[in-house]
Amino acid sequence: MHELSVAHAIVSTVVEALSEDSPRVLEVRVRIGVLSGVVPEALTYAYDVAAQATPLADAALHIERAPVVIHCAPCDADRILLGTTDFTCSACGAPSNDVRDGKDMEILSLVLEDEPAVVSP
Numbered sequence: 001m002h003e004l005s006v007a008h009a010i011v012s013t014v015v016e017a018l019s020e021d022s023p024r025v026l027e028v029r030v031r032i033g034v035l036s037g038v039v040p041e042a043l044t045y046a047y048d049v050a051a052q053a054t055p056l057a058d059a060a061l062h063i064e065r066a067p068v069v070i071h072c073a074p075c076d077a078d079r080i081l082l083g084t085t086d087f088t089c090s091a092c093g094a095p096s097n098d099v100r101d102g103k104d105m106e107i108l109s110l111v112l113e114d115e116p117a118v119v120s121p
């Protein structure tokens, strides 16, 4: 299961970044490209499994979806695609397979306890 290995990678990366006296983590925010092949619902479930018995056991996973961005050579501009099937420039209609975003997954930030700057829902 692809999502489980992704979830384990998220958990181990975050846990390694925490120090002994780090505040409790309330939320882990990640950004997932729509072309990454990761299904958000499956990742949420896998994360709950992967986070068990770790400092992240009580931390929620917040997933942000990153749309596909292609670079249009004729326009010399990056275009955000609405879907994942039609790889053409929204301005001039030229096809492009120069994908600049939407393929990767990254950890954006952590919401920590006792951190007044961050408002948690």
Ligand SMILES: [Zn+2]
Pocket (backbone or CB within 6 Å): 072, 073, 074, 075, 076, 089, 090, 091, 092, 093, 094
């Ligand atoms: Zn164009």
